[in-house]
Each structure stands twice: as C-alpha cells, then as structure tokens.
Amino acid sequence: xxxxxxxxxxxxxxxxxxxxxxxxxxxxxxxxxxxxxxxxxxxxxxxxxxxxxxxxxxxxxxxxxxxxxxxxxxx
Amino acid sequence: xxxxxxxxxxxxxxxxxxxxxxxxxxxxxxxxxxxxxxxxxxxxxxxxxxxxxxxxxxxxxxxxxxxxxxxxxxxxxxxxxxxxxxxxxxxxxxxxxxxxxxxxxxxxxxxxxxxxxxxxxxxxxxxxxxxxxxxxxxxxxxxxxxxxxxxxxxxx
Numbered sequence: 001x002x003x004x005x006x007x008x009x010x011x012x013x014x015x016x017x018x019x020x021x022x023x024x025x026x027x028x029x030x031x032x033x034x035x036x037x038x039x040x041x042x043x044x045x046x047x048x049x050x051x052x053x054x055x056x057x058x059x060x061x062x063x064x065x066x067x068x069x070x071x072x073x074x075x
Numbered sequence: 076x077x078x079x080x081x082x083x084x085x086x087x088x089x090x091x092x093x094x095x096x097x098x099x100x101x102x103x104x105x106x107x108x109x110x111x112x113x114x115x116x117x118x119x120x121x122x123x124x125x126x127x128x129x130x131x132x133x134x135x136x137x138x139x140x141x142x143x144x145x146x147x148x149x150x151x152x153x154x155x156x157x158x159x160x161x162x163x164x165x166x167x168x169x170x171x172x173x174x175x176x177x178x179x180x181x182x183x184x185x186x187x188x189x190x191x192x193x194x195x196x197x198x199x200x201x202x203x204x205x206x207x208x209x210x211x212x213x214x215x216x217x218x219x220x221x222x223x224x225x226x227x228x229x230x231x
Contacts, residue, residue, distance in 0.1 A: 061168040
C-alpha cells in the first residue's frame with residue numbers, strides 16, 4: 001500500500017522538475033491529495049496537466065490508489 | 076468504498092454479438108461515444124444525482140446543481156465495462172468525468188476549480204454566479220431509446 005511519501009517521490013521522479021506535496025486524505029492509503037508544481041505543465045491545459053500526473057501511476061489509479069485528487073500549477 | 080446500489084442495468088447491455096453493421100467494433104464504447112455526442116452536458120458518475128455513490132461524484136453533481144445547470148448523467152457502476160470503455164475513450168482514469176459539448180472537461184478536481192473560479196458557469200453558459208438559482212430553461216427531452224447506457228436527464 002502506497003504512502004504519501006512514495007506518491008510524492010514517484011510524481012517527482014516521473015515528471016522532471018516537478019515538486020509535489022501529497023497528503024493521505026483518509027489515512028487509509030488509498031485516497032491521496034497532491035499539489036504538483038512543474039514547469040513541464042507550462043502551455044498544457046488542466047486536463048493535460050492532470051493526465052501527465054495520472055500517467056505516472058497508470059493502472060494503479062482506480063485500483064490500489066482509489067483516488068488521487070490533483071491540483072496542478074506551473075510555477 | 077462505494078457499493079453499487081442501483082438496478083442491474085447490465086442486463087440492458089447488448090451481447091457481444093449484437094447486430095448492427097459494425098462487427099469489429101465495441102458496442103459499449105460506441106454507446107458511450109454516442110451519449111457524449113448527444114448530450115451537451117453529460118456527467119459519468121458513480122451512482123445517480125439523487126444518490127451519488129462516491130464523494131467525488133457527489134461534489135461534482137453539487138457544483139452543477141448549485142449553478143442550476145441541466146445535465147444528463149450516466150451511472151458507471153451497473154457494468155464495469157462502462158467505466159473501462161469510458162476511460163479508454165477519454166484517456167482519463169477516474170470517475171466522475173464531465174463532458175461539455177463532446178469534450179472532456181475533467182473530473183471532480185477540475186470541475187471544482189472551475190466552479191470556484193466561475194469558469195464552469197461560463198462554460199455552461201450560465202449567467203448567474205454560484206448561489207443564485209439559475210434560470211433553468213429548455214426541458215431536455217432526450218430519450219436515447221434502448222441504448223446500452225442509461226442516461227438520465229437532470230433538470231435543476
């Protein structure tokens with residue numbers, strides 16, 4: 001079961017230059033809330049920014065990670 | 076976790092060999108695409124607007140209802156294939172998913188952000204700000220017939 005720290009690290013490893021703050025929403029290890037700041041988001045729509053973060057986790061979203069609530073920022 | 080509490084709509088889904096001109100296609104995905112193209116405001120959610128089965132779906136419904144938007148809703152829970160095909164089509168992994176004029180707007184987070192910033196009202200063509208009961212118009216009268224998805228029309 002992932003924890004907030006792992007989620008954070010994976011986002012930061014998966015998106016070059018990204019900084020992530022991750023909270024475990026329920027404490028249950030399956031509902032996370034992440035605020036991700038990355039220059040890579042520049043010029044992308046919100047949908048595309050979120051897709052970039054979701055792509056880090058692939059099928060885990062909706063599976064082991066029931067929910068990953070996102071807020072994305074460019075800088 | 077959520078628990079499906081709706082009718083077994085899965086029975087209304089066509090069998091794999093349902094008739095129709097296209098053999099190599101996917102009837103569920105086609106039905107989803109058709110629903111998206113037919114309904115200017117369409118929400119795929121868990122549960123129904125009256126009884127959302129997930130907090131994220133509930134919040135998204137709440138934003139639309141507060142704006143007085145009329146929207147159609149599809150419950151993805153009755154058949155897991157609806158969700159699989161929807162995500163494959165939209166390239167979006169989670170539920171809810173809001174479509175405006177055939178385009179994916181986003182899930183709960185984006186809809187909530189857009190609601191708070193006023194962008195959602197603008198996108199929906201609603202003048203009044205949050206809180207004001209928007210003047211509802213146009214009784215929607217879509218009845219997609221025996222489609223494999225149950226689309227419910229929601230008026231404020």
